[in-house]
Amino acid sequence: MKRYLVQTHGCQMNVHDSRRIEEVLAKEGYERTDDSQLADLIVINTCSVREKAEHKLLSLLGTMKPLKDERPSVVLAVAGCVAQQEGAKLLGRVPHVDIVLGPDNIAELPGLVSHVEREKTSIARTVFDVHDPRFLDAGAELSRRDREVSSFVTVMKGCNERCTFCIVPTTRGPERYRASSDVIREVRALVEGGVREVTLLGQTVNSWHEPGAVADDDSDDELGNPRNMGESQFARLLRAIAHEVPGLARLRYTSPHPRHVTDALVRAHAELEVLPAHVHLPVQSGSNRVLRRMSRRYTREHYVARARALLASRPRFTLSTDFIVGFPGETEDDFRETLALVEEVGFSAAFCFKYSQRPGTPALKLEDDVSEADKDERLARLFAAVETSQRQNLASLVGTRTKVLIEDLGREGDDGIARWKGRSERHEIVHVEAPPELDLRGQFLEAAIVHANAHSLMGRVEGDLSGLPRREAPAPRAPSDEPRTEHGRRRLPVTKSA
């Protein structure tokens, strides 16, 4: 039996693609290994969104050279956005790479491996499936095997926006949409296999529309904001999933674009219990001047109005976001508007990045005129503001009750108590304790929040736990010298939330 190893670097979309690669290989009889010495096929799946991704890939591939020299029969494949961007050029630059594979060509991987083995040659396949888009299933079998609590389902791919800092429209192509019937079928199969939470994936997931149907109005008004604030086919998709798959405990989606947060989507959050009380809504900057230079196609006022509508849709609704600091032309006044936005919206978390030039992006034409020192200083101030906002949110939850989807066992104590880690409906990490013989994985439990850590919560599951499943074999207790609380219990690990 052949063995494969997949190394993933990058965003959720890449993680999802790696999963599809595994699914495709498993169907061909491949077995997974974590040991490169045992692998017949090594796939490096990389993202080009992050800084210096290409440089990192080249140095990673350099470390594979001795392995290829020692075992020339190992097939080395590079997949993901860097592969899509570089194509056959990568084969010239790194001759020990055998396959360059674009995101739309994952299903072809086993055939390409056979081709390389048979013809003793390298090959690049980076063709977008624009006219006949294919969406690989999330793989209910793998989910069942791995006892996955949470899984991703792609509903659209590509992006029609042209944010000037972003390479995605080049590496993932134009938007293509998946039929709602296929999405629902896949969600149902995952839930029947034991998955409790599904996250719908797409670059601008809420621009989804039924393939072949007329898209929602995407025109701009005179201020450059979307004209359509009312209806959305994406909201109808959420309702259809909620209705057709009642066993689904939680339905998330990522990443929505602020242009497509319609009233219909807000209403769906207010009315569908399966939707979380949280959305990750990237804003990038709080300054209209910078948003225009980024070609984000909305104003700060539009973002705030949509954020307010979502925050009002359910009690204790939270928003997280993405920021880029030091974008070309960003002044101190622009940056202060970003800081003010953190306070105005009260984000529960944010991913904050310093701007850096990326090959192939429109922003390359703009002078990268904010000094590194200023970028560093602004980033530190932004981190501090987000940290304050996050702490305030967590502290405000102490004394409340929340539904927690238990994802995994945290650390097992030598005090006979198991610590489990889950997520609230707002996506905060919640640690709960339980007797060691119980298996809480995948349980959807109500917990009282008793303490707020810096980046997570501690909860107490209340009620009768006797009906919960038992673990097959509780792990042996390990002696520990970790710090303990004044009551003799080990402190729970503090994990940074997203």
Ligand code: SF4
């Ligand atoms: S919306 Fe903008 S940032 Fe997001 S994927 Fe599309 S181009 Fe990139």
